Structure formats: C-alpha cells, structure tokens
Amino acid sequence: MALVSSPPCSPRPPPNRSFYSTAMATQSSSFAGSLRRPIRHCRLPITASHLCTHSHTFPSTFDRSLVTIDEAFSDDQLWAAACLRVRSFYHFQPNSFGVQDHKRYLAEREFEALKERVAGKRTGFRRVSCINATVPLSHTSKLSDELSAECKFLSNGEDRVVVGTLDLNQCLRLPDEITGRKPEGIGADFARAYLSNVCVAAELQRNGLGYALIAKSKSVAQEWGISDLYVHVAIDNEPAKNLYMKSGFIYENDEPAWQARFLDRPRRILLWTGLPGVQL
Secondary structure, eight states: OOOOOOOOOOSSOOSOOOOOTTOEEEEOHHHHTTOEEEGGGOOOOSSOOOOOOOOOOOOSOOOGGGOEEEEEOSHHHHHHHHHHHHHHHEEEOTTSTTHHHHHHHHHHHHHHHHHHHHTTOSTTOSEEEEEEEEEEHHHHTTTOHHHHHHSEEEETTEEEEEEEEEEEEESSOOTTSOOOOOSOSTTHHHHEEEEEEEEEOGGGTTSSHHHHHHHHHHHHHHHHTOOEEEEEEETTOHHHHHHHHHTTOEEEEEOOHHHHHHTTSOOEEEEEEEOTTOOO
C-alpha cells in the first residue's frame, strides 16, 4: 500500500484541528474496499477488527528476539499505536490537499478514543487493553524511516516503535458488529471479550507478529476471567481468517448482507475460540 511520508507523531497531540474537506483518503482494502470518499466521510475503525494484508518484500534480517509484546498504558505508547492504526487502515492520496493534517486528525481521534476505552470511560465496555508489539528504533530504522518516524515512543529512556497492535475488549458486544452467543446466562457480560483493531506494520508482516499478539491477548483475557473470545473479520480477507483459525478460532456466525450494505463495508464473519482453564 503506497502511503505518503508523514512527520514524526508527537506523543502530546495538540487540540483537534479543523477538517480539510478537500483532502481525499481511502480506507485499506481489508477495511472498506477501494471506495474513495471526501475526508468528512472517513471513519476510523475504532471497534472493528481487521488484519491489514499487503504484498511486500519482507526483511530477511528481522530479529524476533527484539520484539516485546505487552499491554500499553502510557500516553506515548497509545499515541504510537493510534498512528500505526491510521497508517494501516487508510490509503492516502499523496497529492491531496491537507493530507498530513488529516492523518494527524485521524490519529488524534483514535488516540482520544483509545485513552477513553483503556481508562474505562467508554459506556458498554467493562475493560479494554491495548496490546502492542514493539521493537527498538534502531531496528526499524533499517527497514522503514516512515514507520520509525510515525510510530515511535519513549520507554524507560529507550526509543521504541510500535509495529503491531490490537485491542482486547471485555463487553457483551461491539458497536455495529455481530454479537457473540457465548457464554449464556448470568455472568455473560463479564466472561466474553472481542479483539479489535488488529494490525501489523506492512514492512513486518509474515513474521509471526499477528500470531504473537493474539497469543498475548489470550493470556490477558484468561487473567480477566474471560471464557469466550471473539473476533470479526471481512469475509474476503483470507490471510486474516487463516491467522485467526491458526490461533484456534472457528466460525460462529456471519453478518447479514443488508447490514454490510447499510454500513458501507465488506460483509463480516464472527469467529470464536474458548479459553481453557477459566471457571465461571
């Protein structure tokens, strides 16, 4: 996916800027096809779940031992995760007016929403964790200056880069998504969770980062007492479906065609996996 270069993302975003209605952006094919829309219609997938998949020449020197996968709590790291999500889920037209400001706007919007969810201030969500895969800046700078600049944060005096991210959401349902059926009865609102905003930097896909992120999310979910974990995926996103099924998910339900048309997006399916060792 061709993207324009962006200035480094500051860990302290300024107040929301005005919309640039003449700029154009397209969401990535794994999210909403290739429909081109004016900037005012763009919508960041705050609760939708996708795995971005693109064709790239993958690095043969990537050192997996340098990867750290853990929950994110600092504003700096949440901001870097928001920048990666904008970078992953949108395709920007390089010659569009105000595109840099619009990318900044989208990152600010996701950053504020993500902070709100993680802080437990979003109605309908009992608990939300942002789980990131990060590597030292010195490693990503060899692969992509753009990735290093956009998704950098400071941790314990070390510059690191978010190269993969997802949200683990403890809730009955996600807005505008199919609702899982398990578990039933008393306590269902505490024992069900959904993955969302699953993405890996295009430069580092096919290095096992998506699988590792999901494995970590399962571990955190078990600590929360979650027994049933769900993820939504576009019906035509075969790489993402393969990843989830490799991670133990199986088909449970699919989205009605009318709902996908109404929401102007590819039809989705709902995948489920049970987590062992959780007693309700």
